Amino acid sequence: MYFEQIATGGCQSYIVACEATRKAAIIDPEQKQIDRYLGVLAREGLHLQVLIDTHTHADHFSASREMSERLGVPVAMHRFSPSAHATIRLDDGDMVCVGDLRLQALHTPGHTRDSLCLVLEDRVFTGDTLLIGGTGRSDLPSGDPDQLYDSLFNRLLRLDPALLVYPGHDYKGRSHSTLADEIAANPRLQKTDRSAFVEMMNQLNLAAPTHLTEALRTNMNGGKTIHRLLEDAAAKVPFVSMTELKRRVQANQSDLIILDVREKDDWGTGRVPGARCIPRGQLELRVNAELPDPTAQIVTCCEFGRISTLAAATLKELGYPRVAALDGGMKAWREAGFPLEAG
Numbered sequence: 075m076y077f078e079q080i081a082t083g084g085c086q087s088y089i090v091a092c093e094a095t096r097k098a099a100i101i102d103p104e105q106k107q108i109d110r111y112l113g114v115l116a117r118e119g120l121h122l123q124v125l126i127d128t129h130t131h132a133d134h135f136s137a138s139r140e141m142s143e144r145l146g147v148p149v150a151m152h153r154f155s156p157s158a159h160a161t162i163r164l165d166d167g168d169m170v171c172v173g174d175l176r177l178q179a180l181h182t183p184g185h186t187r188d189s190l191c192l193v194l195e196d197r198v199f200t201g202d203t204l205l206i207g208g209t210g211r212s213d214l215p216s217g218d219p220d221q222l223y224d225s226l227f228n229r230l231l232r233l234d235p236a237l238l239v240y241p242g243h244d245y246k247g248r249s250h251s252t253l254a255d256e257i258a259a260n261p262r263l264q265k266t267d268r269s270a271f272v273e274m275m276n277q278l279n280l281a282a283p284t285h286l287t288e289a290l291r292t293n294m295n296g297g298k299t300i301h302r303l304l305e306d307a308a309a310k311v312p313f314v315s316m317t318e319l320k321r322r323v324q325a326n327q328s329d330l331i332i333l334d335v336r337e338k339d340d341w342g343t344g345r346v347p348g349a350r351c352i353p354r355g356q357l358e359l360r361v362n363a364e365l366p367d368p369t370a371q372i373v374t375c376c377e378f379g380r381i382s383t384l385a386a387a388t389l390k391e392l393g394y395p396r397v398a399a400l401d402g403g404m405k406a407w408r409e410a411g412f413p414l415e416a417g
């Protein structure tokens with residue numbers, strides 16, 4: 075078996091492949107690692123056959139939908155998954171065949187209703203059901219400590235204790251443990267009484283994950299992350315440095331339009347000399363009247379340099395081929411002591 079563990083911060087993902095047929099699966103792929111997965115597949119001469127998410131992640135961004143669309147590879151999840159892009163819907167006990175490999179799905183709800191563990195030969199991918207020295211939390215959407223108790227004590231921990239445990243997260247740089255080690259030393263598994271376990275889980279009082287809503291939007295509904303939205307916009311347009319814009323302003327370039335897309339309140343705090351204001355929210359409504367020349371050279375700017383990138387991409391799409399975005403924003407412009415005109 076070919077096996078590679080790829081960590082993104084504390085998030086663990088796994089590439090497994092059949093040596094004989096070169097067919098591969100990726101378990102819990104993460105968006106930031108897409109190029110790396112593609113690199114490994116190419117380097118090892120592997121053919122990706124399936125992407126598997128062990129559950130609906132609430133704290134990081136699954137790469138499954140994007141890789142599925144780019145490569146035409148199906149996504150497998152438990153049948154309770156709310157995600158429309160998971161076209162292989164697994165039931166408890168179903169197997170995913172990857173060449174000669176057999177990954178057996180165990181439905182282990184508790185962290186989420188759609189949580190799976192996957193048993194493959196000498197190892198088990200435990201998702202967020204069981205972590206090294208911990209368990210997944212049970213207080214996020216569709217979590218249930220009572221179900222987690224059953225999934226652990228009446229399912230997972232009854233498997234062969236020699237099985238290697240490969241978890242969905244580890245924040246301490248450990249790659250794996252074994253079921254026997256976890257049974258012996260995992261503090262959460264020492265609460266073998268159901269009510270004591272449930273009480274412990276209910277009293278964890280953990281802070282909500284940083285990107286909860288964004289992760290659910292992305293992983294459940296296939297939406298874009300804000301980072302990806304900005305990246306896509308940035309890939310469509312050129313940028314102008316603050317120094318270059320200052321040079322163009324000082325050269326009094328008459329055909330240059332500096333378009334400040336901040337709201338009126340921010341605009342009042344000072345602007346690049348000669349800049350005009352069309353707030354981002356009114357751009358489409360005012361563009362025909364206020365930017366009549368589609369060949370004009372336009373540089374968009376905003377407070378932090380993000381909304382101006384979106385605005386530039388919109389103008390490009392609307393037929394202004396010479397639009398560029400300021401690399402930086404008015405905050406950086408002011409801090410650099412560059413010339414300002416009163417609002």
Ligand SMILES: [Fe+2]
Pocket residue numbers: 129130131132133185202210242
């Ligand atoms: Fe999770």
